[in-house]
Every structure is written in structure tokens, then in C-alpha cells.
Amino acid sequence: MKFQSFNLHPVIAASIAEAGYTTPTPIQQQAIPTVLQGRDVMGLAQTGTGKTAAFALPILNRLMDGPRGRVRALIVAPTRELAEQIHESFTMLGRLTKLKSVTVYGGVNVNPQIQALRNGVEIVVACPGRLLDHLSQGTIDLSHLEVLVLDEADQMFDMGFLPDIRRILKQIPAKRQTLLFSATMPPDINKLAQEILSNPVTVQVGNTAPPVTVSHALYPVEQHLKTALLLELLKHTDTDSVLIFTRTKHRAKRLGEQLEKAGYKAASLQGNLSQNRRQAALDGFRDGTYQILVATDIAARGIDVSQISHVVNYDIPDTPEAYVHRIGRTGRAAKTGDAFTMVCSDDTIMVRTIEKKLGTPLERRTVSGFDYTVPAPKKDAEFARPPREPRPARKPASAPKSSVGSINPFKSDHPGAKPSGRPQQGRPGAAGGAPKTVFNSSRRGK
Ligand code: AMP
Numbered sequence: 001m002k003f004q005s006f007n008l009h010p011v012i013a014a015s016i017a018e019a020g021y022t023t024p025t026p027i028q029q030q031a032i033p034t035v036l037q038g039r040d041v042m043g044l045a046q047t048g049t050g051k052t053a054a055f056a057l058p059i060l061n062r063l064m065d066g067p068r069g070r071v072r073a074l075i076v077a078p079t080r081e082l083a084e085q086i087h088e089s090f091t092m093l094g095r096l097t098k099l100k101s102v103t104v105y106g107g108v109n110v111n112p113q114i115q116a117l118r119n120g121v122e123i124v125v126a127c128p129g130r131l132l133d134h135l136s137q138g139t140i141d142l143s144h145l146e147v148l149v150l151d152e153a154d155q156m157f158d159m160g161f162l163p164d165i166r167r168i169l170k171q172i173p174a175k176r177q178t179l180l181f182s183a184t185m186p187p188d189i190n191k192l193a194q195e196i197l198s199n200p201v202t203v204q205v206g207n208t209a210p211p212v213t214v215s216h217a218l219y220p221v222e223q224h225l226k227t228a229l230l231l232e233l234l235k236h237t238d239t240d241s242v243l244i245f246t247r248t249k250h251r252a253k254r255l256g257e258q259l260e261k262a263g264y265k266a267a268s269l270q271g272n273l274s275q276n277r278r279q280a281a282l283d284g285f286r287d288g289t290y291q292i293l294v295a296t297d298i299a300a301r302g303i304d305v306s307q308i309s310h311v312v313n314y315d316i317p318d319t320p321e322a323y324v325h326r327i328g329r330t331g332r333a334a335k336t337g338d339a340f341t342m343v344c345s346d347d348t349i350m351v352r353t354i355e356k357k358l359g360t361p362l363e364r365r366t367v368s369g370f371d372y373t374v375p376a377p378k379k380d381a382e383f384a385r386p387p388r389e390p391r392p393a394r395k396p397a398s399a400p401k402s403s404v405g406s407i408n409p410f411k412s413d414h415p416g417a418k419p420s421g422r423p424q425q426g427r428p429g430a431a432g433g434a435p436k437t438v439f440n441s442s443r444r445g446k
Helices: 010-019 026-036 049-064 080-093 112-119 128-137 155-156 161-171 187-196 221-235 249-261 275-286 320-327 345-358
Strands: 041-044 073-076 101-104 125-128 147-150 177-182 201-204 214-220 243-244 266-271 292-295 308-313 337-343 363-367 436-438
Touching: 010 049, 010 221, 010 308, 026 041, 026 049, 026 177, 026 201, 041 049, 049 080, 073 128, 080 101, 080 125, 080 275, 101 112, 112 128, 125 161, 128 161, 128 187, 128 214, 155 161, 155 177, 155 187, 155 337, 161 187, 177 187, 221 249, 221 337, 221 363, 249 266, 266 275, 275 292, 275 363, 308 320, 320 337, 320 345, 337 345
Parallel strands: 041 177, 041 201, 073 125, 073 147, 101 125, 147 177, 214 337, 214 363, 243 292, 243 308, 266 292, 308 337, 363 436
Antiparallel strands: none
């Protein structure tokens, strides 16, 4: 199948060619014709499948006809990074359309957003909190809205945004096309979908299956040796750019510093950073200034760095879905990539759950020449199970109207991460399975 078969407007077809897209991805093949017909869509797809273009292209096509200078398409996303990324996709694919897109999210000065909205835009990509601020201040007019997209709906739910979404829904025209994308379908999202989608077509790709181009391996190791093993792995692996996940912001920051000290061009991305510093870290990672980015799940959500060659789970994620989501950042859109996961003995249950989800056992590897017997220093903080982030406060189900009564330029759109019920303590050590040794052969080299 080729993009030509969708009969998109010639200026959009030209941008697709310029972007270097030749073949529509499976989600695009399914979603584009359906969205073009004006149908509501429930899209089950994770980041990395090409889902952004799956909705951006038919929306741009629709907006080519009809009035300009009023908001006709609204995309709601959980994080600022994802909002920026969607905006960039619209800008790239709509480069020749003269359609305008703007991002609306908290943590940055509101005035440029107000000015851009006043100047007239057709597409708004927003995080829920700041969008509600604009609605209550009357600085955005959504009365002409034709298409609503809720992207990464499960993540918005995890982050406590569902009440905000419901408030937004009350303030936009009921007669509209609605597209809901989610990597998973927890009951609350299913319920929301049933309420807001009218006779939807469900499109689904690899809901839980990771990209086939990724090769995964587990590296059993004791907690206190993780950093040393990571440095050993990095030394022996031919990496372009590496995204490393830690369980907590504190660990992300600390590991970033340790890697820098070891001579790597590394940055960490965690919720405590100002928007400017987050953007600098992201831009630096994208343009190669930083070879390594260390992040928590929430901070990394929506990162689109097509060149990521390796994902390292310094800490195993809390759910199999998070595992798939993390490693979905490598091997994106048919690039090859590797995913390394460090595991301790108390990760055994999660390893089994992940393997069950993937439908295949993961290979255990050990690194030859690495001394796994070094005992933990008595007071080594890394020896202990990493502490949890404080439990995020869920947004109250019915936040008072006054909470959006005035626009706070510093309000963040990150209410917090999903709490987890995993045990916190346990003996360090290796998760089950007989590991295979690497680096004594020429396993790697890309
Ligand atoms: P997404 O799932 O929307 O985050 O997209 C993942 C990556 O795939 C992005 O870097 C897109 O630019 C890229 N991409 C999307 N569609 C295609 C396509 N048809 N061919 C090649 N790359 C694509």
C-alpha cells in the first residue's frame, strides 16, 4: 500500500514525501481512510507505531477545506513533550498547507499562547490543565471545533487528568468527530470511550507486542553493581544514543551525574526540571549533544527520538505495559534497536509477568570479565531497594472552578506518576534463568 491510495490533498502528499514516508504503517493503513470518512475512531496503538501521522494527516486533509483562523481541531495530550511532538508532526506534515498549529501547556509563559490564539489558529495541541485555564479566561474559542483527539488516553488517566478531560468535553461542541488513542484500555478509559465516541471504528496494532526490530536481554545483577555494570555495557556496546530509565527522579539525576563523571555526554530528565531545562536536555539528546538521556517513565513519555539505538532499564518497570512502552522508543518505525534490562532477585515476579505478556522468555546475559562478586559497601545507598517517589496526588474528582480562575504561568501539566504496588524491599541478586555470557564473543557491533 502507498500513501497515494488515500488521495490526500497534493500539498499534504508532498509533505509526506518530504518527510521520507513511503509506506503507511499498519495503524496509518487502518486509521487514515476511516478518519477521512469522518468516523469516530478508537485507536489502540502505542508510541512508535506512527499513530500521530495516522490522525494528523486526515485532520490536515479535512482542514484544507473550510474556514481558516478559528480552532477546528483540538488534540489533548498528557505531557508537554508529547504535545510538542504532535505539534511538530502537524507542522512538518502541514508545512505547505498554511494551516497553523499552537501548543498550549502549563509551566511556560501564557502570553505567547494567548497571542497565537488571538492571531488565529486552526489546530491546538494542549495539555488539559492549561487548556482549562484558557477556557475559563475566555482566551480560547472552541465553539467551532470539528475534531477532537484524545491521545495517550490511558496515560492521561494514570496522571489523574480524567476529571479535567470531562470538564473540557462539557465545553466543546457535542457535534464533532472524536478520535481516542490509547496504548491500553483500562476500564475507566473504556467507559469514557463508550460515552464520547459515536459508533466508533476500532483500529488496533500491536497493542502489547513490542516492535519486532528490538532485541531484548536481561542482565541479572545485584543492586549495588548496577552502575558499574552499566558502564561496562556502555564500554562494550556500539551505541548511538541511549535512553536509560530509572524508577525515581532522584535516581535519574544521580545516574546522569555518575555517567557524566565517567566521561559520557549525559543528561537527566526528571519532573523537577524547569521547562527550559527539560527542553534543553531533550534538544541536546535529539541533536547529539548528549549521547545518553536518563529519565523516569513520566518524564520520558512521548519522547520521539528516532535515532535511539538502545534503551536500558536501569530499574525494571512496574508493569509489562510500561516495559513495552519503554522499549517502544527504540526500534521505532522499523529501525533496529536493543533493550537491556537490569534485574535483581526481587524483580523475578515482574520478569515473569513481562515474559508472559511478550509470549516469549527473555534471554539472560552476563558480561564476561565483570566482577559480579564485589560485595556491597555497608552504606551504599544503591544496595537498598530504590525508594519510591512520593505518591502523586490525584486531581480531585471535582476541582473547584476557582482552581482555574486565573492563569498561573507556572502551573505544571504534570500532576504526577502512577503509583505502584510493587514491593519495596528485597534481597539483591539475580533474577531466575541461566544467563548467557557476552563480550567474550563478538556479539555486538552495529
Ligand atoms: P509516532 O508513533 O507517531 O510517535 O511515530 C513514530 C516515528 O515514526 C516518528 O519518528 C515518525 O516520524 C515516524 N513515522 C511515522 N509514520 C511513518 C511512516 N509511514 N514511515 C516512516 N516513518 C514514519
